[in-house]
Amino acid sequence: MWNTRSFSVELTPDVCQRAVRARDPRFDGVFFVAITTTGVYCRPVCPARVTHPERRRFFRTAAAAEHAGFRPCLRCRPELAPGRAICDAVSRLAGLAAHRIAAGALNGRSVAGLADELCVSERHLRRALEREMGVSPLELAQTHRLLLAKRLLADTDLSISRIAYASGFQSLRRFNAVFRERYCMPPNALRRARRSRRSERRSEERDLLRLTLAYRPPFAWDVLLAQLAREAMPGVEVLDGRRFGRTLRLHESTGVVFAGNVERSSGNGTHRANGAGSRTSHLEIAISVSLLPVLMPLLAKLRQFFDLDAEPSVVDAHLEEGGLGEPVRRVPGLRIPGSIDGFDVALRILLGGRAGSPKARRLLQRVAESLGEPIDTGFPALTRLAPAAGRVADAGAERLTALGVASRRAQATVAIARAVADGELRLEPGAESETTRRILQQISGIGTVEATRIVMRALHWPDAFPAGDRGLQRAAQVVSARALLAKAEAWRPWRAYGAMHLWNQAHHGDSPRTRIGSS
Numbered sequence: 001m002w003n004t005r006s007f008s009v010e011l012t013p014d015v016c017q018r019a020v021r022a023r024d025p026r027f028d029g030v031f032f033v034a035i036t037t038t039g040v041y042c043r044p045v046c047p048a049r050v051t052h053p054e055r056r057r058f059f060r061t062a063a064a065a066e067h068a069g070f071r072p073c074l075r076c077r078p079e080l081a082p083g084r085a086i087c088d089a090v091s092r093l094a095g096l097a098a099h100r101i102a103a104g105a106l107n108g109r110s111v112a113g114l115a116d117e118l119c120v121s122e123r124h125l126r127r128a129l130e131r132e133m134g135v136s137p138l139e140l141a142q143t144h145r146l147l148l149a150k151r152l153l154a155d156t157d158l159s160i161s162r163i164a165y166a167s168g169f170q171s172l173r174r175f176n177a178v179f180r181e182r183y184c185m186p187p188n189a190l191r192r193a194r195r196s197r198r199s200e201r202r203s204e205e206r207d208l209l210r211l212t213l214a215y216r217p218p219f220a221w222d223v224l225l226a227q228l229a230r231e232a233m234p235g236v237e238v239l240d241g242r243r244f245g246r247t248l249r250l251h252e253s254t255g256v257v258f259a260g261n262v263e264r265s266s267g268n269g270t271h272r273a274n275g276a277g278s279r280t281s282h283l284e285i286a287i288s289v290s291l292l293p294v295l296m297p298l299l300a301k302l303r304q305f306f307d308l309d310a311e312p313s314v315v316d317a318h319l320e321e322g323g324l325g326e327p328v329r330r331v332p333g334l335r336i337p338g339s340i341d342g343f344d345v346a347l348r349i350l351l352g353g354r355a356g357s358p359k360a361r362r363l364l365q366r367v368a369e370s371l372g373e374p375i376d377t378g379f380p381a382l383t384r385l386a387p388a389a390g391r392v393a394d395a396g397a398e399r400l401t402a403l404g405v406a407s408r409r410a411q412a413t414v415a416i417a418r419a420v421a422d423g424e425l426r427l428e429p430g431a432e433s434e435t436t437r438r439i440l441q442q443i444s445g446i447g448t449v450e451a452t453r454i455v456m457r458a459l460h461w462p463d464a465f466p467a468g469d470r471g472l473q474r475a476a477q478v479v480s481a482r483a484l485l486a487k488a489e490a491w492r493p494w495r496a497y498g499a500m501h502l503w504n505q506a507h508h509g510d511s512p513r514t515r516i517g518s519s
Contacts, residue, residue: 016058019044024283026313029081032059033072038183041065044070046076061098061512063143064134071183074151079147082214082284083309093118094132096430097125098140102367103300106141107168136276145169146182148296153190156209158292160187166295208258208286213299215308217506218333218376219263223504231348236372238381247375247382248291248340250298254385255288256377259297259306282323283308304460307335315494319501322490325500334500342394343389343459349453350413350446351405366403371395392417409490412445418444427458437464456496465495475502 019027023508027044034041034057041059042048059065062078072078083102097118103309105114105321114123114137132239149167153159158166164175179187180252222242229239232243233356237246243260261283283306303309313331328334339345351367353361372384373390394412401412424437433455449466456464465480466472467490491498 016044017056019051019058021050023047025459026311027215028216029083029280029309029470030060031095032062032065032078032081033057034059034065034068034471036251039070040073041070043078043081044074046073048075059134061133061135061140061143062147063140064403066143066146067135067139068180072147073381076149077154078211079151080214082216082281083303092127093120093125097129097137099138099300099430101141102144102296104144104294104296106137107145107296111137123151127229137448141168142178142182144296146179147186148299149175149179150183150190152212153187155410157471158209161186162292163173165398168291168296186339207289208256209289209292209295211299212282213259213285213286213306213308214282215305215306216313218312219261219281220331220333220335223331224335224337227504231352233348233352233368233386234361235368235382236386238379240381242503245339245379245382247377247385248298249385249388249390250291250294250301252338254375254377256382257288257291257302258286259302261467274281300451301340301498305340307338307460309329310335315497316470318494319491319498323487324501325499326493327505331504333503334497334504336458336460336462336496336500337457338429339427339458341386341388342454343392343417344386345457346416346420346427346454347387347392347413349457350409350416363404369398369404370399370403389417393421399448408445412443414445415443416440425511429460431459432466433459433461456499465491465494465499470497471506472502475506 016027016033018024019031020033023045025045029043030254031042031044033044033046035051036055036057037051041062049476056064057068057070059068061079062072065078066072097114098118100114101237105117110270111125112122118125126136129135129140133140135143146167149163152163152166153160160175161172167175168174169178178188179185192200192495198344204316206301222235225239225242225244228237232239237244239245240258241260242243243258245258247256248254285302287298312335315335316328316332327366330458347367348364367387368384371387373388373391374383375385377383380434395414396415397407397410397478400413402409416425425436427436436459437448437451437455440454442446447468449468451465452464453469455461456466465485467484467488473479473481473484476487478487488495488498
């Protein structure tokens with residue numbers, strides 16, 4: 001029950017007991033501990049007094065704990081725990097299904113429909129989830145809805161009816177009944193002691209919904225921001241101090257989202273922008289209220305975009321053992337930026353390259369201004385949505401060429417846009433990585449390096465590795481893709497993180513001779 005690919009140790013009850021005693025943040029979200037005397041389940045990092053070991057039960061998921069009759073702790077708030085990456089699931093099918101359910105796949109839809117999307121029978125899907133997660137698909141979906149509702153009740157001023165629908169419930173009556181039944185209290189009981197902080201906000205941000213997204217430290221936030229800044233699409237994205245902001249469309253809803261990492265300095269209670277090595281473990285997110293109808297899938301996309309479900313201590317230790325000791329020690333907690341929309345990533349890679357030169361930024365700006373849909377956000381720097389696949393496909397290669405895109409790149413971009421718009425190509429987590437890369441490479445104008453980088457970012461595949469990239473070869477002091485693949489074999493299954501370290505090192509001009517191979 002306790003085996004997991006993401007840890008070099010077996011998660012036996014003894015290991016879990018030690019993790020709870022140490023309040024080890026590496027295990028936050030990996031398992032939950034339930035207390036039999038109180039009927040409450042907690043995160044391993046809960047600040048409450050540790051109870052006697054014989055009164056603890058351990059569960060892999062919050063849903064399994066609730067299925068066993070336990071309710072979430074009001075102090076450590078299990079709904080804020082970081083999640084698990086898809087690739088870490090012991091069963092790929094169960095992990096993928098759980099990821100989609102967490103993003104709202106069963107809100108107003110049937111289990112049979114989800115099974116059809118995953119190309120399995122409904123019976124097989126139920127069996128896989130019950131074996132790996134300990135609950136049925138509907139029980140897992142209900143836990144996600146309740147935990148999101150609990151979070152919104154505690155952290156926002158939204159009305160209870162809006163919270164019910166934003167959490168995926170189809171009626172307010174059903175929400176009230178399930179909440180009372182599961183948590184033994186009415187929804188408004190969580191609001192009695194909460195104070196509003198809306199008066200403290202800047203006027204243009206008072207209509208933004210504020211939440212937090214947890215992660216396992218360390219987190220190289222400044223490094224991630226620098227990369228997002230290099231490849232930012234003007235009008236679509238902006239760096240506001242040490243916050244990242246962008247426009248987005250999800251289904252029929254549009255709006256903006258801002259994300260920042262804040263560190264509480266010890267002793268004086270002040271705040272400062274955080275780089276790597278933060279003592280806090282969450283991002284502060286501000287979201288347009290217009291995105292409330294798609295809040296559940298949006299939060300899942302933001303977790304993937306910022307790679308918040310990574311387990312950096314495990315990844316870093318593995319890469320250090322594989323010969324990347326110095327780069328890892330210099331930048332612990334490096335993350336792989338994901339995607340809000342897979343085609344968006346492909347467009348940037350094909351038109352902007354990896355380096356983010358001024359010329360590439362001007363080209364992206366022209367394409368965004370010409371093909372991105374205008375949006376009124378109230379923020380002068382955010383005026384366009386990223387060009388959608390359908391709009392680029394309708395524009396055609398000639399339009400892109402007129403904007404300054406090289407002819408071959410324009411044709412490749414339009415070919416991807418059409419494949420995505422027609423549903424023939426899925427650029428999203430859960431798609432089969434090798435199949436997707438093969439399809440991309442069959443498009444004229446897309447090489448192995450570009451296809452692999454798209455898979456790395458759009459599918460968020462942690463073992464994607466563009467060995468043909470000359471920059472990676474120089475940083476690793478090898479002269480061929482074959483030699484680099486041989487060197488990177490020790491980095492599996494996290495070669496993409498190894499590539500990020502090499503790219504980051506090359507961008508900052510470090511000497512490969514002093515940085516690679518020393519551990």
